[in-house]
Amino acid sequence: MQKILFGLFAHPDDEAFGPVATLLNEVRAGTELHLVVLTGGENGTNPDNLPNLGETRLQEWRAAGALIGAASMHHFGYVDGTLGNKDHVAITDRFMELVTQTVAGRSDVDIEFMSLDLNGYTGHIDHIVAARSACLAFYRLREQGLPMSRVRLATLPRSIIPALNTGFVYMEPGKTAEQIDETVDGRDLKDDILEIMRQHRTQRGDYDYTVKTQGENLGLNYFVIKN
Numbered sequence: 001m002q003k004i005l006f007g008l009f010a011h012p013d014d015e016a017f018g019p020v021a022t023l024l025n026e027v028r029a030g031t032e033l034h035l036v037v038l039t040g041g042e043n044g045t046n047p048d049n050l051p052n053l054g055e056t057r058l059q060e061w062r063a064a065g066a067l068i069g070a071a072s073m074h075h076f077g078y079v080d081g082t083l084g085n086k087d088h089v090a091i092t093d094r095f096m097e098l099v100t101q102t103v104a105g106r107s108d109v110d111i112e113f114m115s116l117d118l119n120g121y122t123g124h125i126d127h128i129v130a131a132r133s134a135c136l137a138f139y140r141l142r143e144q145g146l147p148m149s150r151v152r153l154a155t156l157p158r159s160i161i162p163a164l165n166t167g168f169v170y171m172e173p174g175k176t177a178e179q180i181d182e183t184v185d186g187r188d189l190k191d192d193i194l195e196i197m198r199q200h201r202t203q204r205g206d207y208d209y210t211v212k213t214q215g216e217n218l219g220l221n222y223f224v225i226k227n
C-alpha cells in the first residue's frame with residue numbers, strides 16, 4: 001500500500017512554518033508527497049523591497065520542498081490575499097483534477113490531504129479557502145470512489161495562542177486539548193526544520209517569531225482530523 005499525501009496550502013511558507021515536521025516524518029516513512037501552493041505570497045512582508053517578491057518566494061518554496069522531499073510541486077497562480085468563494089470552487093476542481101491524474105491507473109494506494117485549520121490558523125482568509133477546498137475535494141473524491149483516508153488540518157494549541165487576537169484579522173484562540181485529534185512529535189527533526197524554514201529568507205521575520213514562540217516545542221504539530 002503506497003500512501004500518497006497531498007498538501008494544499010495558500011502561501012509558499014505555510015508548510016515550513018506549519019506542519020513541516022509531520023511532512024518530513026511522512027516522506028521518511030515512504031509516503032509520496034505532492035505539494036500545492038495557491039499563491040506566490042507576493043503580498044507578504046518584503047524586507048528587501050524586492051520588485052518581484054512572488055517569484056522569489058516561489059523559488060524559496062521550491063528549495064524548501066526539495067529539502068522536505070516532495071515528489072512534485074504545483075503553483076496554482078492565484079493572487080495572495082484575494083481568495084474567496086468563487087476561487088474555493090475553482091481551486092477544488094483543479095485540485096481534484098491533480099489528484100485524479102496523479103493516482104490514475106494506480107491501485108493499492110491510500111490518499112490523504114493536509115492543509116491548515118479551517119479557522120485560518122492565523123485567521124487568514126486565504127488559509128480558510130485552502131482548508132475548505134481540501135475538505136470539499138476530499139469528500140467529492142470519496143464520493144467518486146477514490147481511496148480517501150483523512151484530511152489533517154494543522155492547528156495551534158491554546159498554549160501557543162492563549163487568547164483571541166485582533167491585531168491582524170479575526171483570529172480565534174488556539175485549540176484546547178479536547179479539540180486536538182492528533183499530536184505529532186517531530187522535535188528530533190529540529191535541525192532539518194530550521195534549515196527548511198531558513199529557505200524562506202524573505203520571511204525571516206516569521207522565522208524569528210516561530211523560533212521564539214515555539215522554542216523547545218518546535219517540531220510538535222497539532223491536527224484536527226476529518227475523515
Ligand SMILES: [Zn+2]
Nearest residue numbers: 010011014124
Ligand atoms: Zn500563509
